Amino acid sequence: MVRSFGAGLWGLTPVGQRTRRKLLRHLRAVMSEVDGQEVHLPGLQYRDRWEQSGRWESFENEMFTLRNRDGQELCLAPSHEEGMVHLVDGRVRSYDDLPVLVYQIATKFRDDRPRNGLVRSKEFTMKDAYSFHASESSLGATYRRIREAYLRLFDDLGLTVAVVEADNSVMGGSRSEEFVAPVENGSHRLRFCRDCRFGVSDEHGDLERFEGGDDCPECGGTLTASEAIEVGHIFELGTRYSERMGLTVDLRDGSSRDVLMGSYGIGVERLLQTIAQQHADTDGLSWPVTGWGSIAPFRAAIVPIGDDESVRETAETLYARCGPDDVLLFDGDRSPGERFAESDLLGIPVKLILGNQFRETGNVELEFRDGQTDYATPGDVPEIVSRFAAGRSGG
Amino acid sequence: MVRSFGAGLWGLTPVGQRTRRKLLRHLRAVMSEVDGQEVHLPGLQYRDRWEQSGRWESFENEMFTLRNRDGQELCLAPSHEEGMVHLVDGRVRSYDDLPVLVYQIATKFRDDRPRNGLVRSKEFTMKDAYSFHASESSLGATYRRIREAYLRLFDDLGLTVAVVEADNSVMGGSRSEEFVAPVENGSHRLRFCRDCRFGVSDEHGDLERFEGGDDCPECGGTLTASEAIEVGHIFELGTRYSERMGLTVDLRDGSSRDVLMGSYGIGVERLLQTIAQQHADTDGLSWPVTGWGSIAPFRAAIVPIGDDESVRETAETLYARCGPDDVLLFDGDRSPGERFAESDLLGIPVKLILGNQFRETGNVELEFRDGQTDYATPGDVPEIVSRFAAGRSGG
Numbered sequence: 001m002v003r004s005f006g007a008g009l010w011g012l013t014p015v016g017q018r019t020r021r022k023l024l025r026h027l028r029a030v031m032s033e034v035d036g037q038e039v040h041l042p043g044l045q046y047r048d049r050w051e052q053s054g055r056w057e058s059f060e061n062e063m064f065t066l067r068n069r070d071g072q073e074l075c076l077a078p079s080h081e082e083g084m085v086h087l088v089d090g091r092v093r094s095y096d097d098l099p100v101l102v103y104q105i106a107t108k109f110r111d112d113r114p115r116n117g118l119v120r121s122k123e124f125t126m127k128d129a130y131s132f133h134a135s136e137s138s139l140g141a142t143y144r145r146i147r148e149a150y151l152r153l154f155d156d157l158g159l160t161v162a163v164v165e166a167d168n169s170v171m172g173g174s175r176s177e178e179f180v181a182p183v184e185n186g187s188h189r190l191r192f193c194r195d196c197r198f199g200v201s202d203e204h205g206d207l208e209r210f211e212g213g214d215d216c217p218e219c220g221g222t223l224t225a226s227e228a229i230e231v232g233h234i235f236e237l238g239t240r241y242s243e244r245m246g247l248t249v250d251l252r253d254g255s256s257r258d259v260l261m262g263s264y265g266i267g268v269e270r271l272l273q274t275i276a277q278q279h280a281d282t283d284g285l286s287w288p289v290t291g292w293g294s295i296a297p298f299r300a301a302i303v304p305i306g307d308d309e310s311v312r313e314t315a316e317t318l319y320a321r322c323g324p325d326d327v328l329l330f331d332g333d334r335s336p337g338e339r340f341a342e343s344d345l346l347g348i349p350v351k352l353i354l355g356n357q358f359r360e361t362g363n364v365e366l367e368f369r370d371g372q373t374d375y376a377t378p379g380d381v382p383e384i385v386s387r388f389a390a391g392r393s394g395g
Numbered sequence: 396m397v398r399s400f401g402a403g404l405w406g407l408t409p410v411g412q413r414t415r416r417k418l419l420r421h422l423r424a425v426m427s428e429v430d431g432q433e434v435h436l437p438g439l440q441y442r443d444r445w446e447q448s449g450r451w452e453s454f455e456n457e458m459f460t461l462r463n464r465d466g467q468e469l470c471l472a473p474s475h476e477e478g479m480v481h482l483v484d485g486r487v488r489s490y491d492d493l494p495v496l497v498y499q500i501a502t503k504f505r506d507d508r509p510r511n512g513l514v515r516s517k518e519f520t521m522k523d524a525y526s527f528h529a530s531e532s533s534l535g536a537t538y539r540r541i542r543e544a545y546l547r548l549f550d551d552l553g554l555t556v557a558v559v560e561a562d563n564s565v566m567g568g569s570r571s572e573e574f575v576a577p578v579e580n581g582s583h584r585l586r587f588c589r590d591c592r593f594g595v596s597d598e599h600g601d602l603e604r605f606e607g608g609d610d611c612p613e614c615g616g617t618l619t620a621s622e623a624i625e626v627g628h629i630f631e632l633g634t635r636y637s638e639r640m641g642l643t644v645d646l647r648d649g650s651s652r653d654v655l656m657g658s659y660g661i662g663v664e665r666l667l668q669t670i671a672q673q674h675a676d677t678d679g680l681s682w683p684v685t686g687w688g689s690i691a692p693f694r695a696a697i698v699p700i701g702d703d704e705s706v707r708e709t710a711e712t713l714y715a716r717c718g719p720d721d722v723l724l725f726d727g728d729r730s731p732g733e734r735f736a737e738s739d740l741l742g743i744p745v746k747l748i749l750g751n752q753f754r755e756t757g758n759v760e761l762e763f764r765d766g767q768t769d770y771a772t773p774g775d776v777p778e779i780v781s782r783f784a785a786g787r788s789g790g
Binding site for chain 2: 006012013014040041042061068083091102107
C-alpha cells in the first residue's frame with residue numbers, strides 16, 4: 001500500500017492509491033451534498049498574507065519556509081485560511097452572496113516529528129473546507145451541518161470515531177471539535193462512549209476525570225478507554241482571519257461587518273490508515289463494507305485454479321461483468337495459496353474461486369474476507385459483488 | 396477561473412477547478428487505456444536520492460530546496476524520476492515483471508521565472524508517467540503507444556499541437572519529443588504543419604531553416620509560423636537513472652541488466668490555459684466540443700426569463716434532467732443580458748433560454764456558443780446537451 005521515502009514522507013503504490021482515490025471520491029460526494037464548491041489553491045505561499053493574519057511566526061518549527069531565486073520568503077502552507085480569504089475576497093461583497101462553502105483536496109506540509117507511519121507525516125493530503133458567513137447563526141448552522149455530514153462519512157467508511165471538544169490553538173476562533181478514532185498505539189489517550197460519541201482526550205479536556213467503564217456523562221452509556229488518533233478537526237473561527245485581512249461584507253441595513261468563518265479539515269491518508277488499523281486482523285487488511293460500499297482497493301479477487309478452458313473463460317466473463325476496473329484477476333504462476341493470501345493481505349472483500357467446486361457444479365465459490373463462504377452461479381456473482389463497490393448507493 | 400497568489404502562483408476558483416477536474420478525469424481515462432497504474436508520491440524529497448541520480452545540482456536555481464527542523468536538506472521535486480525508481484525498486488525483479496507503466500497527477504514545483512500566467516508558474520500540476528523495461532524494443536513500443544495516446548488526448552480536447560524533436564537536457568536519455576501548441580503570445584517560436592504535426596521550434600532544432608508558407612519537409616503540406624507553448628514532453632530515458640540508482644532486473648538467461656525507462660509529462664494547468672487561448676473570442680472563453688465531449692465547466696446554462704410558474708418549473712425540470720451537477724441554473728436578480736454574457740464569458744457550450752419563445756410555443760431556445768440558435772422541446776433538450784458532457788463516449 002505504502003512505501004517510505006524517508007522520515008515522515010510516504011508514497012502510495014497502485015493498490016494504496018486505488019484505495020485513496022475511492023476515499024477521495026466519497027469525500028467529494030459528501031462535500032457536494034452540503035453544497036461545497038471545490039477549488040484549488042497553491043501550497044507555496046508568499047510571506048505577506050501570513051504576516052497579515054499574524055500566523056507567520058505562530059506555526060514555529062512546524063512550518064516549512066524557503067526563499068525563491070529572487071530572495072522572497074515563502075512557506076509551504078500548513079493550512080489554507082489565509083489563501084481562502086484571498087480567494088473569496090472581492091467575489092463576496094454582500095450578505096446575499098453568503099453563506100459560501102469552498103473546499104479543496106490539497107497537499108499540506110508540516111514539519112512535524114514523524115511517528116505512527118502515515119499519521120504524522122511531513123506531507124499529507126487534507127480535505128479542507130472553509131465557510132464564510134454574514135451572521136453567527138449562519139455559521140452555527142453550517143458548522144452543525146458539516147459536523148453531521150462528517151459523522152455520516154465516518155459511518156459510511158466503517159470508522160468508529162468520538163467527538164472531543166478541543167482547543168482552537170493556532171487556528172484561532174471560538175469553538176472547535178476533534179474527530180478522534182480509537183486505535184491501538186495511537187498518539188493520544190481517549191475515553192469515549194460508543195453510544196453517543198462523547199469523548200475526552202489527554203490533549204483536550206480533563207482525561208483524568210474519567211476511567212474506562214465509567215458512565216458516559218452525556219448519555220449514561222459506558223465509557224471505553226483506548227489510545228486514539230485525530231482524523232478530523234472542525235472550527236468556528238469567527239472573525240479571527242477576516243478582521244486582520246480586511247474581509248468584510250455589506251449587510252442589509254447598509255452597514256458592513258467582518259465576515260465570519262468556519263474551517264473543517266479531514267486528514268486523508270490518516271483516515272485511510274485509521275480505517276485499516278481498526279479493521280485489520282492477523283491475515284492483513286480487512287476494509288469494512290457498509291451500506292455505502294467499501295474503499296477496498298478491489299471489490300473482488302478472481303482466483304482461477306488450473307487452466308482448463310471453462311475455468312479460464314468463466315474467469316474472463318466474471319472479470320468483464322463484475323467491473324473490470326475494480327476487480328483483480330489473478331494470473332501468472334503463483335499458487336492458489338499465494339493468491340488467497342495476497343487477496344486477504346490487501347483486504348479485498350471477497351475471493352471468487354474457480355476450482356473443484358466449479359468444475360463439479362458450475363458454481364463459483366465465494367470466500368468472504370471474514371472467512372464465511374457461499375456459492376453462486378456465475379450469472380449471480382456480479383450483483384453480489386456490486387455491494388463492495390465504492391459509493392454504490394451514493395453515500 | 397483563476398486568481399493570482401503572487402508572482403508565479405495561481406489558485407483556481409470553483410469554475411476553474413470544475414474544468415480542471417474534467418481534464419483530470421480524461422487524463423486518467425487515457426492512462427487507464429494504456430494500462431497505466433496510478434500512484435502518489437511525496438513532493439518533498441530528501442537530498443540523498445537526488446545526489447545518487449546526480450541531479451541535485453543540475454536543476455540549479457529552478458529547484459526549491461529547504462531544510463527540515465533537524466537540518467536535513469530536502470527539495471520540492473521538479474520531476475519524479477528518482478521517486479519512481481525508488482517506488483518500483485524491489486517490486487520489479489525479473490524481466491517478466493516488466494513492462495510497468497505508473498503515473499501520478501501531482502504537484503510540481505519549479506522556481507522558474509514567472510511569465511504567461513499559468514504557463515510558467517512556480518507550482519503546477521503535472522500528469523507524469525514513467526515506464527520501466529527490460530529491452531530497448533519494449534521501451535520503444537511503449538513510447539510510441541503513449542505518444543499516440545497523447546495525440547488522441549489532444550484531439551479529444553480540441554487542441555492543435557505539433558510534435559517537435561527535442562533535447563533531453565536535464566532529464567537525460569537518448570530521445571525526446573515535445574508537444575507544442577500554437578498560440579498568440581507564446582514563449583517559443585514555432586513552424587508547424589497542420590497536416591502531419593511536424594514542428595520545429597526556436598528552443599529545439601534549426602527554426603531558421605523554415606518560414607511560414609514553406610513546404611513541410613515531412614509531408615509536403617504547408618508550414619505555419621506561430622508563437623507557441625509546450626504542453627507535454629516525452630522522453631526515452633534509457634538507463635540514465637537505473638544505472639546510477641542500481642535498478643536492475645534478471646533476464647531470462649540468468650544475467651541481469653539496468654532497467655530502461657521512459658517518462659511522459661503533460662502540464663495540466665498549461666493545457667487548460669492553452670485550450671482556452673486557442674479557442675477564446677471577444678466574448679470570452681469558448682471551450683471546444685469534440686466527439687469526446689468538452690471540458691467546459693458546465694455543459695449548459697439555463698436562463699429563465701421572467702418568473703411565471705411554467706418558466707420556473709421547466710427550468711427546474713431541465714436542471715434535473717440535464718445533469719444537475721454539470722449544469723448552471725441562473726437564479727437571483729441579474730438581468731438576462733448579464734446572464735448571457737456570463738455564460739459566454741465562461742465558455743459554456745449552450746444557453747437554454749426560457750423566454751418569450753417558450754411562452755408562445757413551449758419550445759426551449761438553444762443558443763450555442765458559436766452564435767447559432769435552435770429550438771427544441773424540453774423533453775429533447777437533455778439528449779442534445781449530453782454531447783457537451785466530459786467523456787461521454789469514453790475518450
